[in-house]
Amino acid sequence: MNASREALLARARALRSRTIRAVAEEHGLYAGGDAVRTKGTPGAILERALGATGGSSKVHDFPDIGVELKTIPLDERGVPIESTYVCTLSLTDAESQEWETSWVRAKLACVLWVPTLGASELPWPERRIGEPLLWSPTPEQDGILRGDFDDVVGLVGVGRIEELTAHRGRWMQVRPKAAHGRVRTTAYGADGELIETVPRGFYLRAKFTGALLRDPKATPD
Amino acid sequence: MNASREALLARARALRSRTIRAVAEEHGLYAGGDAVRTKGTPGAILERALGATGGSSKVHDFPDIGVELKTIPLDERGVPIESTYVCTLSLTDAESQEWETSWVRAKLACVLWVPTLGASELPWPERRIGEPLLWSPTPEQDGILRGDFDDVVGLVGVGRIEELTAHRGRWMQVRPKAAHGRVRTTAYGADGELIETVPRGFYLRAKFTGALLRDPKATPD
DNA sequence: TAGGATCCACTGGTGGATCCGT
């Protein structure tokens, strides 16, 4: 692990035990508002606090050192209360996608996990920062994730997108990802015809993220 | 010419001799501001006043009747002070583009020209609406425009985009079209390689638009 | 409980054109 990544981890450790609200105020950001309408705000605050520079149209939050930042809400037992979104799944070029060069693998190659604590009881501004973890998949973990990826991309590649439900995938699943139910994108059907469907993204199951936070080399289930 | 198009022309005629400011205020819109920062505002006001419904991602301003609205500023002699933007030129599929099915031909198939008068002397809110013209190209005009189109698309198709300057084209030229000089898009070079260049659009020369406003069947130069 | 649905901030691209230096 190189020095820059260690420096980033050190900055994250410096935030431990502080509330999200305190971190926000230190950077001149407002922490609050209806939970439904501020879903992404805690993540944006931690990005700012840690100096994420990716902007949009980016592969990583910290492009120089290839690190992705993920804020993950834990309950009182230390268990994630939600799955973790990774990135969008491209539906129209599934045939040419391979795990080694995939967007999702690049995103997961090095992740800085920053837990927020008390997520099942407290509104997000009151939650406190937990122990951060700088994680890269072990070869074994990488292999399991590749299996989930191949399963999904294989289905889409042969036009069987109707069978692509969130039930598939041991650690990584695919679920809808859109602003609302009327958003549509295109994919290929079984006969090669273009069909309209909902955009989807890759998500890590809470079972997996919870396990790796306890043991970075974990292989649950 | 069908009844709906005639009805649109009648609505445009009802605006004659009124100032853009008066039309704007009638629709609750603000007419004013620095000329540099409100370049597209007169056009947007006339769209609203005439009930354009295309929204974005549209082929025409009035999709139901296939009519494109163009606001054109004339000086005291009745001569256009500017060229007229038509649409973007796609740089990456030039080989497959043909005049008959092109976006630019569809745009020009039926245009409602609405002149604004006094453009060389008055700030735009004070300009008055002139005599509108509902125009479709004659077969002869269509042929000249096709020639300009084929010239441009042919050059781009063989990767000679450096030779594509605004000097080309009898009535229709190609010029940069971007928010600022740093915007880039991609095109193919002479060896088939991808190169970065500025986005471009089709424009009608003022020589042509001025002539057709005086005589819809004109063939200047 | 977790699969399917949804919400906000931000931004790049498009459509409305005119500006302005050579």
Place this chain on the structure above:
DNA sequence: ACGGATCCACCAGTGGATCCTA
């Protein structure tokens, strides 16, 4: 005079995720 450069409004798409029923 006009070829190249630029400006704003608007909107769809992406990245930040969590909400919420069955």
